[in-house]
Amino acid sequence: MAARILLLAALVISITCSDIAFAFDPSPLQDFCVADLQKPVLVNGYACKDPKLVKAEDFYFSGLNREGNTSNPFGSIATRITVTQVPGFNTLGISIARADFAPGGVNPPHFHPRATEILTVLKGTLEAGFVTSNPENRLFTKVLRPGDLFVAPKGMIHFQKNIGRGKAVALASLGSQNPGVVTVPNTVFGSHPRISTDILAKAFQVDQFRIQQIQKNF
Known part of the structure; x- marks a missing residue:
């Protein structure tokens, strides 16, 4: 019985570790992957240029x-x-x-x-x-x-x-x-379209007129 439990535990650990290994690869698998900025394909980054063309x-x-x-x-x-x-x-x-x-x-x-x-x-x-x-x-x-x-x-x-x-x-x-980069004042007061002044007034605990004045700067 103990042997079966131990075997089952090992199997669970093996499956779990296998899932983790397939889910995330923290390291590059080649010396480099120079971005091919002309290709439309994006795979959480840029597609690799042909290594023979790298300079x-x-x-x-x-x-x-x-x-x-x-x-x-x-x-x-x-x-x-x-x-x-x-x-x-x-x-x-x-x-x-x-x-x-x-x-x-x-x-x-x-x-x-x-x-x-x-x-x-x-x-x-x-x-x-x-x-x-x-x-x-x-x-x-x-x-x-x-x-x-x-x-x-x-x-x-x-x-x-x-x-x-x-x-x-x-x-x-x-x-x-x-x-x-997310610059806080630009993002909050200079978004396109604007965030509603009533939302920002309540968030910053000021009146809407002050929010409008700040938004003019962005």
Whole structure:
């Protein structure tokens, strides 16, 4: 009897592990899968280019040394390098961005739905932080100087502000070839079509006139 129970347990474990193995493959199955940006087929990413046609340029990008234009209401700009710019990122789960800040510039609260972010400061002084999910809504924040880094976990709303006297530059390393970005004020107040003012007024506990005034900025 005990032997039968043991055999049944082993069979259940075997089936369960088999299902898990077939359900998710966490690692690439070849050296690389350079994105073929011309093919219409998308399989949670881009189809692979014929390896015989792959070139060194598929893994290369030049231009992260160029300063971004921060002449905008936020005083910051992010130059994002994803699989679209570097086809070799495809299936590797990585991308990068350069963030430039004017004095007092802010990268407003936002989140990446598909990636954790590691922010490394190269120049200037930044205040960086993120907020945990409901119900705690706990704020973690830190002042960063050249050589410092700060991690914003996947899906957490985070921000940066230049609190130094001069310009600031940082590199953001992201754990997805296409991390996506949802900028909270743009999304909430600048959607197309607009979210109803009565919904936003109740959500932010203000009158509809104030919501309309904010929406005009977006």
